[in-house]
Amino acid sequence: MLYIFDLGNVIVDIDFSRVLGVWSDLGRVPLAMLKSRFQMGENFEQHERGEISDEQFAANLCAELDVALSYEQFTAGWQAVFVGLRPEVITLMQQLRVRGERVVILSNTNRLHCDYWPSQYPEVQQAADKLYLSQDLGMRKPEARIFQRVLQEEGVSAADAVFFDDNLENIEAARQLGITAVHVTDAQVVPDWFAHRG
Template identity: 70%
Template structure:
């Protein structure tokens, strides 16, 4: 079997409120105002596909939120999204590989984050046979082609794959292609699936 794991809130806990907290402190804009204005819109999606640079993304998002931050300040806040590793999921990934299964990571991410988390959490790369990142592929979940790309690269049919993600849209995108999709709602979902 091929087991496909999302990164954020599946292998690594993330929390965008931490990002907004840093930006609020640096900009003086109230956290409530930033929370109300923060969406994962067009700029977010284009950045995750690698269509715009980190600097362009920072400028667009600061403009959207009405905050004046330097690129360095923006970046410092952006990296605060990472909370910590779900070690029990890493252990499951390692066990699956020992049992002869393929284990890969498929993440909607961006260059800013992908220059950070591999150093912070080297356990992720060590527990995966391959890592597929949206900004390197020029496509993002839930676009059908990104799942098809992973299946093709791994040489498996959809019914030979299980996909774990914390986004219902992404899970439904995988299911539409015949992949078993598991919606990860908290840190217990993945361990419970394998228990």
């Protein structure tokens, strides 16, 4: 079997309110104002596909939020999204590989985060056979083609793949392709799913 894990809120806890908190402090803008303006729109999607640079993304987002931040301040906030590892998921990934199963990560991410999290959480890369990252592939979930690319590269049919993600839109896209998809709504979902399958 091929086991496909999303990164954020599946393997590593993330919290965007932490990002906005740092930007609020550094930009001296009320947090409530930032929260009301913050949205993951076209700028986010272009960044995750690698279509725009980190600097352009930062400039666009600061303009959307109407907050004056240096690139260094923007980056400091952007990296605050990471809360910590889910060690029980890392353990499960390692156990699957010991059993001879194939374990990969499929993440909508960006260069800024990829310059950061591997050094903070080296266990993540060590627990996976391969990383499929949106900005490297030029496509992002929930686009069908990104799932098809992973299946093709892994030489696996949809029926032989299991996908874990915290975003319902991504889950539904995977299911439409015939992939078994598990919606991860909290830290217990993945361990419980494997526990029920022995």
